[in-house]
Amino acid sequence: MILAENLDQFGKDPWWLVLAKVVVIFAFLVVMTLFAIWYERKVVARMQVRPGPNRNGPFGLLQSLADGLKLAFKEDIMPRLADKVVFFFAPVISTICAFTAFSVIPFGPTVSIFGTHSPLQLTDIPVAVLLVLACSSMGIYGVVLGGWASGSTYPLLGGLRSSAQMISYEVAMGLSIVSVFLVSGTMSTSQIVEGQAGNGTVNIGGWHADLPAWYGILLIPSFLIYFTAAVGETNRAPFDLPEAESELVGGFHTEYSSLKFALFFLAEYVNMVTVSGLCTTLFLGGWRAPWPISLWDGANQGWWPVLWFTIKVLLLLFVFVWLRGTLPRLRYDQFMRFGWKVLIPANLIWILSLAGILLTINSDSLSGPGKFGVSVAIIVAALALGFVAIAMSRRNVTVVEIPKAHPGGRVGGSKGFPLPPMNLEVPPSPRAKLVIAEREPVSTGKEKA
């Protein structure tokens, strides 16, 4: 195996190989989208004790293909008040940005393709992770412009919500990645995967610790914050406020139909795959095999890593579906408060303490016990800061006395409005009694005899 020690191996592919890689990535994302839609519907169905799609193809696998074809043949409606050019470009922007982001995600190590040695990654640059962030920040334009150009109220509200939401959560997402940059010392995806190979040994006060190589375990606060922000960034439940169907009809894509709607749909699922792929790359060891498999020498060579990568991405997609099947949608103000007042401050405290710990570990002037002591002190200080912040942010909540409901289950006296009983006991229906009372005794035929 050729180790990716620097980025010299990139940018040397012949043109046909670049073209082939682009086509394969495109096909991978489209197939993943088709599969993810089926997967999501099937998993959610399982969680709700129903079969889910099972008509088209084996296990209903061709359902999303059928839906896609149906979308393509639908009437393409252009609202009269729409800004026609922007209305057309909005879904295109969304889709292009979603696909572009995947060009820096590594699928595997260097392999031989028709005699050419090439890494299983379209390209890599020193700031590859920033490219993904840039693509996601440009992708917001699709949503916002789609909402604005529709010339209708619900889409506009959805667009406004999404612009605020995605910018806020992008800040949290960017900050959570900073800790990975700090530890790995690079922003290129292939080198970050490289940094998660093997086990790092840390000597703290004479005590040797084998740190797990995955940044997801080493930097678990960042991992959790990244995943939360990624759910917000991709507009998925419970953070699907821009398209909250119970509040905004369909949100930003209310007025879209046919292929334009299909493009938005495609972009949403490709974004899910991209954030899962980036999460795998940054936190879950990338294409490297997980522990029991990694004991086998060939696990990280040749084409096998593509399989590990895909499995990790599918597991993360399962978590997305799981969240959707479990959690109700947040209220908008709660959601924004969570992003700005919880995720971002927690992230800043974490980065600060991590930087302190890294400086301590790498310092030459401190001895082993000294390093250990300073690290513990930093952690304690960070926790204390967090607790103080929580204590200060706790507001005085005045509990409102709820007057007892009228005996007849009404609020505001006997003429008030009926309420369901607070203890959720179903009261006996007065009508049922009536039926029992009026029913005549059933003749058995034996009485006459």
Place this chain on the structure above:
Amino acid sequence: MNLSLELLAAAGDVKGGEAATFWILAPIAVLGALGMVWARNAVHSALFLVISMLCLGVFYVLQAGPFIGMVQIIVYTGAIMMLFLFVLMLVGRDSSDSLIETLRGQRMVAILLGVGLSLLMGIALYRALGDSDPKGLTEANAAGNVTGLARLIFTKYVYVFEVTSALLITAAVGAMILAHIQKSPEEKISQPERMLKRFLPGNYPAPKPGPGVFSTSDSVATPARLPDGTPSDRSISKILPTRELTSADVAPKGTEK
């Protein structure tokens, strides 16, 4: 003479993909800038500016400054222009530029400031091209582009950097204070109180009936009919005039093409 020779030499070095990208994107960037000035609609103006900035980001990457290029796209194109759009969308989609000057002497001041700015930029450009001694990219990016940049920001320019961030924080806090509305805790209505108010006798808690009788008219000025056939006042907005249907409105309409 010397300067133009240097420029020519530099231009001669640009070949292949770099030159192609430049010649494709440069006209687009200029067109975006012109479109931003000429567009009547404020949102279109903002979008043209986005195109221009995106091209600039790619140019930075071309000039072997990948970090600044990406930051340009993330921060300026992604976040700041998005906030611009946010405000423009709140203002309303149909608000176009009015040609009436509301501030007196605005044009004069704008011309003066424009001339001043172009002088400033011209001098900066002249000095950058004339006196400075270019070190070359290999030296600047010796430790990697990001590391080199970080080293400069956190050593030589750390003071400037901190002062700028203090300025920005001051501006942000100021904006928040100006926009903040202080509410006393008593003014806040809690959810149970709101619920109780809604269900008080005399208040109808269910949604109001929607306007428009769809078999005859879908106008929001047409009141909904109650079960007994009387029009419901609750169904139409108070600012709309009550409208009786004329015989022409009621008559069956041919399907429009």
